[in-house]
Amino acid sequence: xxxxxxxxxxxxxxxxxxxxxxxxxxxxxxxxxxxxxxxxxxxxxxxxxxxxxxxxxxxxxxxxxxxxxxxxxxxxxxxxxxxxxxxxxxxxxxxxxxxxxxxxxxxxxxxxxxxxxxxxxxxxxxxxxxxxxxxxxxxxxxxxxxxxxxxxxxxxxxxxxxxxxxxxxxxxxxxxxxxxxxxxxxxxxxxxxxxxxxxxxxxxxxxxxxxxxxxxxxxxxxxxxxxxxxxxxxxxxxxxxxxxxxxxxxxxxxxxxxxxxxxxxxxxxxxxxxxxxxxxxxxxxxxxxxxxxxxxxxxxxxxxxxxxxxxxxxxxxxxxxxxxxxxxxxxxxxxxxxxxxxxxxxxxxxxxxxxxxxxxxxxxxxxxxxxxxxxxxxxxxxxxxxxxxxxxxxxxxxxxxxxxxxxxxxxxxxxxxxxxxxxxxxxxxxxxxxxxxxxxxxxxxxxxxxxxxxxxxxxxxxxxxxxxxxxxxxxxxxxxxxxxxxxxxxxxxxxxxxxxxxxxxxxxxxxxxxxxxxxxxxxxxxxxxxxxxxxxxxxxxxxxxxxxxxxxxxxxxxxxxxxxxxxxxxxxxxxxxxxxxxxxxxxxxxxxxxxxxxxxxxxxxxxxxxxxxxxxxxxxxxxxxxxxxxxxxxxxxxxxxxxxxxxxxxxxxxxxxxxxxxxxxxxxxxxxxxxxxxxxxxxxxxxxx
Numbered sequence: 001x002x003x004x005x006x007x008x009x010x011x012x013x014x015x016x017x018x019x020x021x022x023x024x025x026x027x028x029x030x031x032x033x034x035x036x037x038x039x040x041x042x043x044x045x046x047x048x049x050x051x052x053x054x055x056x057x058x059x060x061x062x063x064x065x066x067x068x069x070x071x072x073x074x075x076x077x078x079x080x081x082x083x084x085x086x087x088x089x090x091x092x093x094x095x096x097x098x099x100x101x102x103x104x105x106x107x108x109x110x111x112x113x114x115x116x117x118x119x120x121x122x123x124x125x126x127x128x129x130x131x132x133x134x135x136x137x138x139x140x141x142x143x144x145x146x147x148x149x150x151x152x153x154x155x156x157x158x159x160x161x162x163x164x165x166x167x168x169x170x171x172x173x174x175x176x177x178x179x180x181x182x183x184x185x186x187x188x189x190x191x192x193x194x195x196x197x198x199x200x201x202x203x204x205x206x207x208x209x210x211x212x213x214x215x216x217x218x219x220x221x222x223x224x225x226x227x228x229x230x231x232x233x234x235x236x237x238x239x240x241x242x243x244x245x246x247x248x249x250x251x252x253x254x255x256x257x258x259x260x261x262x263x264x265x266x267x268x269x270x271x272x273x274x275x276x277x278x279x280x281x282x283x284x285x286x287x288x289x290x291x292x293x294x295x296x297x298x299x300x301x302x303x304x305x306x307x308x309x310x311x312x313x314x315x316x317x318x319x320x321x322x323x324x325x326x327x328x329x330x331x332x333x334x335x336x337x338x339x340x341x342x343x344x345x346x347x348x349x350x351x352x353x354x355x356x357x358x359x360x361x362x363x364x365x366x367x368x369x370x371x372x373x374x375x376x377x378x379x380x381x382x383x384x385x386x387x388x389x390x391x392x393x394x395x396x397x398x399x400x401x402x403x404x405x406x407x408x409x410x411x412x413x414x415x416x417x418x419x420x421x422x423x424x425x426x427x428x429x430x431x432x433x434x435x436x437x438x439x440x441x442x443x444x445x446x447x448x449x450x451x452x453x454x455x456x457x458x459x460x461x462x463x464x465x466x467x468x469x470x471x472x473x474x475x476x477x478x479x480x481x482x483x484x485x486x487x488x489x490x491x492x493x494x495x496x497x498x499x500x501x502x503x504x505x506x507x508x509x510x511x512x513x514x515x516x517x518x519x520x521x522x523x524x525x526x527x528x529x530x531x532x533x534x535x536x537x538x539x540x541x542x543x544x545x546x547x548x549x550x551x552x553x554x555x556x557x558x559x560x561x562x563x564x565x566x567x568x569x570x571x572x573x574x575x576x577x578x579x580x581x582x583x584x585x586x587x588x589x590x591x592x593x594x595x596x597x598x599x600x601x602x603x604x605x606x607x608x609x610x611x612x613x614x615x616x617x618x619x620x621x622x623x624x625x626x627x628x629x630x631x632x633x634x635x636x637x638x639x640x641x642x643x644x645x646x647x648x649x650x651x652x653x654x655x656x657x658x659x660x661x662x663x664x665x666x667x668x669x670x671x672x673x674x675x676x677x678x679x680x681x682x683x684x685x686x687x688x689x
Contacts, residue, residue: 008046015050023072028079039085048090051077055094060101067106070098071113078120088129092121096137107141108153115156118163134164135171148296168392175390177334179230185223187216187299215251216301218244219317226320229327233337242346245321249350252318252357255308314361318354319372325351326376333387450627469677476516476542479509483539500535504669509535517542598659598666603687607671608652610683618680619651625674626658 011034018030031047039047051073059069074094080086095114099107120126121134138157145154165172222244224231231237297307307313325347328339339347358372359365385391431447438445438452442459446452458464483499485491499505513520520538599607611619623633636654659666668688675681 011043011046012050012053015047016054019051019054019073019076022076023069026072026075028076028083028085031076031080032083032085035085041087044085044087047080047086048093051086051090052093052097056097056101060098063103063106065102065106067110067113070094070110074113078117081125088126089133091126092130092133092137096133096140099137099141104144104150104153107144108150108156111141111153111156111160115160118160121164131165135161166392168390170390173386173390175386177332177386179228181228183227185220185227185299187220188301212304213301215247216304218247219251219304220299222248222317222320226324229324230335230337232324232328233339238343245350248317249321249353249357251308252314253353256360257309257311257314257362311361311363315358315368318358318361321354322351322372322376325354326379330380330383331387332383449629453624473512473515474676476512479512480539480542483509483535484543487536487539498532500532500539503531506531506535513538598662598664599655599668599671601656603668604652604655604659606687607655607683608648610685610687611651612648614683615680618678619647619654621678622651622674622680623654625678626654627661628654628658632657 014034015031018034021030022028035043055070055073059065059073074091077086077091077094081088081090095110098110102110114121121130138161142154142157145157147154161172222241225237225241232241297313327335329344329347355369358369361368435445443456444452446455455461458467483505486493486498486500495501510520517538611622620633620637623636628636636650636657639653655666668684672681672684672688675684
């Protein structure tokens with residue numbers, strides 16, 4: 001509620017007395033200070049009446065009106081609306097009142113403010129309540145303007161409306177493809193022509209004038225077909241159109257134009273209009289030539305020779321023929337008739353003639369033809385959009401078709417049910433939007449999906465590091481037992497196939513030894529050893545400490561004395577790894593990692609089946625561990641929820657997408673490592689052996 005001590009008259013007086021300060025600073029704060037609480041709709045009407053009265057009585061003053069004051073008041077009104085101190089229609093009402101009381105010249109200057117704030121009028125706060133009032137304001141302006149004298153201002157208003165309203169706004173669409181039949185072109189008939197010639201004029205000259213009049217009537221008769229193309233589907237008008245069009249094109253072909261752009265003479269380029277004063281030759285030569293635009297050409301017969309010499313005039317006519325040809329041959333929803341094969345062939349041939357004439361028309365004919373073809377191609381797209389009922393333009397939601405990189409080749413991902421892979425990726429978002437969304441949820445965006453996931457696991461990262469499920473380090477017995485068995489004399493495995501020769505096993509073994517074994521930090525001055533030799537020595541040393549019978553197999557007791565006498569070789573940092581890499585390069589490299597492959601479809605199905613039996617409710621946790629986001633998990637669940645055995649199908653589909661995303665990195669070692677950390681290793685029992 002508003003302050004109880006404020007009635008209509010006091011609000012009216014206070015707002016008007018405060019407005020000069022608001023206009024000077026272009027700030028609505030002085031008016032907002034009048035009210036201490038939220039105001040009612042009635043009070044908003046009082047504020048609106050006070051401001052509109054101030055504008056009409058004290059600001060608008062004929063030709064002496066200061067337009068800067070009007071724009072400042074409008075800006076203040078916009079701020080009042082955003083502070084909920086006025087109705088959303090107030091800024092538009094102020095502008096409407098101003099346009100009604102200003103001259104056309106002042107309106108044209110004030111309209112620049114309306115154009116520059118088109119983004120404000122399109123905001124949700126203003127668009128819905130103000131769109132009708134904005135349209136009415138623009139239509140009132142158009143009624144006051146002359147299409148011939150104020151052509152540019154009329155165009156600015158129409159362009160503003162095109163920017164203000166969305167493409168799908170029904171009031172601005174010609175849905176049924178109607179034509180403006182009121183645009184009639186009148187030309188002189190034979191009875192009223194002013195051809196007062198001397199009696200001694202030669203007969204040949206009379207024949208030339210008669211021929212000129214025939215071409216003149218044919219030329220201007222084409223305008224009737226351009227304004228109403230539907231009549232071309234009738235037999236008699238079609239025949240007339242083809243004859244007239246052929247004669248006009250033949251006249252253009254025989255009447256060549258030279259490039260007069262540099263000469264400064266000729267009908268194609270005019271250096272000044274009739275209203276401009278003449279200048280001396282010295283001053284005019286320094287000024288750039290300006291092409292004059294005519295919205296409507298005169299149809300006097302005596303002007304036809306000059307018009308044929310005008311480059312712009314010729315281009316306008318030829319472009320009209322191309323537009324008509326496109327309409328006749330295109331697929332339009334509300335066009336009932338179609339051309340025959342013979343008529344279509346004539347249209348195609350005529351288009352080729354028109355394009356050749358446009359290329360020959362100076363200046364820059366080929367460039368102009370390329371531009372025209374581009375524009376007509378865009379018109380075909382708009383025509384298809386109208387055939388579809390002018391649907392509203394919206395940003396695509398959810399998953400989209402994207403190009404993904406697989407096996408070094410760029411392929412387009414397509415949707416085809418369950419027969420083809422349907423890998424769908426999220427649309428790339430702007431960094432600012434991602435950070436803004438994360439801040440609204442009290443989370444952090446680290447620029448990398450995995451870093452972001454890890455950083456937001458817990459509000460307290462120190463406590464998150466102490467969580468039990470982060471303990472993925474296996475025990476020494478579990479990891480090194482297979483290697484100890486391979487060192488036994490009973491083992492028939494070849495030396496080069498042992499685990500100690502696997503660089504992946506060795507790298508993980510070194511990390512495990514650094515975490516769990518005191519032997520890793522033994523000080524020694526022994527010579528440098530390779531990684532397999534170092535691991536073999538360390539495994540034999542560890543075997544004594546393991547509670548297993550394997551120590552007897554590798555004869556640890558017999559070698560104890562020798563180990564005490566000898567110094568344990570120390571592995572220099574990265575040395576063993578370098579030698580391994582050199583060996584891999586010599587042997588081809590690929591052979592040593594041949595066993596590291598992505599899990600097969602049979603293994604995926606078997607894992608999904610075991611998952612359905614043992615851990616139905618935990619497949620989403622596994623999906624997160626494998627790098628899937630929440631929206632991707634929802635997509636998988638929704639995609640496979642309707643089928644029988646939904647959990648099994650969902651897990652199988654998830655593993656399939658995982659293999660497609662990660663390639664060879666989606667292997668059994670990675671999966672076993674993840675399942676072990678989640679204490680669900682039983683799911684993989686009997687599958688990878």
